[in-house]
Amino acid sequence: MLIVGERINTSTKRIAQAVETGDAALIAKVAREQVTAGADFVDVNAGTFLEKEVDYLPWLVETVQDALDVPLCLDSPNPEALIKALRCHKGEPMINSISLEEDRFRNLLPVVTSRPCKVVALCMAQTSMPTTADERIAVASELIERLTKAGIALDKIYVDPLAQPVSVDVKMGSAVLQAIAEIMKRFPGVNTICGLSNISYGLPARRLVNRSFLTLALAHGLTAAILDPTDTRLVATLLATQMLLGRDEYCSN
Known part of the structure; x- marks a missing residue:
């Protein structure tokens, strides 16, 4: 059973604020809590920021993977945002x-x-x-x-x-x-x-x-x-x- 941790999503106010302010420590903390609890992948979603998703999604990738050795689930229908996020993703993503x-x-x-x-x-x-x-x-x-x-x-x-x-x-x-x-x-x-x-x-x-x-x-x-x-x-x-x-x-x- 593969578990994808869902908590890094900008539809949540705390995560949205962390992304907007560049609070890497909070994002890393939420990712670490999920991996410690058993997540195989960590989902990253910046979809509420339609105009800035292309910048925020790769930032989330770098922020989480700088802190943890974990593959990510890149959660977006935006091909431009995905392409930029893939360029900095380490390992095989979802x-x-x-x-x-x-x-x-x-x-x-x-x-x-x-x-x-x-x-x-x-x-x-x-x-x-x-x-x-x-x-x-x-x-x-x-x-x-x-x-x-x-x-x-x-x-x-x-x-x-x-x-x-x-x-x-x-x-x-x-x-x-x-x-x-x-x-x-x-x-x-x-x-x-x-x-x-x-x-x-x-x-x-x-x-x-x-x-x-x-x-x-x-x-x-x-x-x-x-x-x-x-x-x-x-x-x-x-x-x-x-x-x-x-x-x-x-x-x-």
Whole structure:
């Protein structure tokens, strides 16, 4: 199970202020806390600064990797920002994300094929957000076909079935779970990933909902998640679920 730490995101006021003021110490501290808690990758997102993202994203990359030896998830649909961030990234990054939206696919394909990387393939097409499992599976199938045809290995692709709030539609959770299971069945070797907290948006007891959804998603084949690794109860749930699914051979975690 690959864990991507989600906390360096400028949609959070504290992170936005740190990026604007160049507070490298705070950014490094938040990154270190996540790695210590078990993150395999640290997500960096400066997307709320539309005009300055092209400068802020590479600054985040340099700031985190100057402090820690950890690969990063470069979270942006902006090809210019990604290109600049890739130039200073050490090691193999994850790029989050490409989709079937035509402009986005056309602009980002040269970026994700420019060097070895993991690629998040978001189940979003040109016309609308997917609502059913079948719609997600159809988009995922086309994305996988086009990405592998472009030379990206199947095991470098992380399909994101696009978890959406169950507060909007109670069937969103089951649709994502069905999509995960079918994608993993149809494409042995591919990975699936999701932004865990999206599922609980607008609900009370969000952490309980997130933990419950994570358990179900793991049982359906999820191989990676974007989450807060400093949430000890969430990580404990993840480890216990992995053990019960037979993925912790000596029950050592």
